[in-house]
């Protein structure tokens with residue numbers, strides 16, 4: 001089998017990719033692999049280097065160093081070849097003010113040389129999938145921010161592509177539009193599309209992504225599946241206890257190892273522990289021996305949001 005015919009396992013492979021602006025290193029020698037047909041979430045705090053990385057991967061800006069292979073093509077040598085095969089939705093709004101919703105989709109299809117019949121069908125499909133049918137005749141200028149964002153994302157699906165880059169696509173969308181978009185994306189991935197996706201909404205990453213990378217100050221600090229990130233970093237659980245009498249519970253429980261009191265109102269106590277089962281038993285034993293009646297209790301696993309915050313905090317330390 002010739003080299004070109006070999007099966008592509010990774011849609012993105014980058015090695016030591018970096019970008020500097022003068023003395024400032026925005027992206028600092030990162031390595032990543034994104035499997036074909038998967039949704040890859042790229043998370044990080046403001047200014048971490050997400051958009052800069054995305055702009056390099058989409059060939060909008062040249063890297064300062066390193067290698068990148070996109071869809072089997074050398075990203076440094078052949079950027080134009082890559083652009084023909086990818087879709088990109090950046091953070092900045094981009095629209096023509098006087099065009100109607102349906103004309104915006106139509107025009108985008110024409111730009112990509114999509115055949116007329118296919119174009120017409122796609123416009124109709126996307127108007128329905130993105131809940132735009134009722135406002136198809138409205139001008140972009142007259143749309144709400146969320147509606148405009150929906151048109152911007154929908155438009156990208158007018159053309160065929162193998163890999164789609166989405167930079168915070170759900171910003172400005174209400175919860176039902178957001179869920180609609182995430183489910184639409186999931187459907188497209190089932191049909192073979194690969195997605196590289198940045199977001200600040202961690203529930204979204206958890207719902208959507210097969211793999212997640214966390215970047216901070218230009219360096220990758222964790223890469224894993226959402227479930228494995230939770231296993232590795234999120235053994236801690238939060239225990240919440242509600243008692244019916246005012247008590248100084250923090251003092252009563254102060255001798256228990258691996259039990260960090262987060263909040264104590266006298267009747268409601270919240271503690272965190274990575275050995276929640278043993279700690280919970282200890283707490284209940286101490287409260288019973290001090291005749292403190294427990295009204296309610298719950299044990300909640302750590303959320304991806306808490307893991308994200310703690311991984312970023314540790315990498316800053």
Ligand SMILES: Nc1ncnc2c1ncn2[C@@H]1O[C@H](COP(=O)(O)OP(=O)(O)OP(=O)(O)O)[C@@H](O)[C@H]1O
Nearest residue numbers: 021024025026044045046047048049050051052053
């Ligand atoms: N053209 C530029 N010139 C100088 N510095 C830049 C330029 N573009 C980006 N930066 C800097 O590079 C760093 C990374 O920016 P980037 O936009 O990639 O962050 P981000 O992770 O996408 O952040 P956010 O979540 O806020 O969108 C920031 O400190 C930013 O100020």
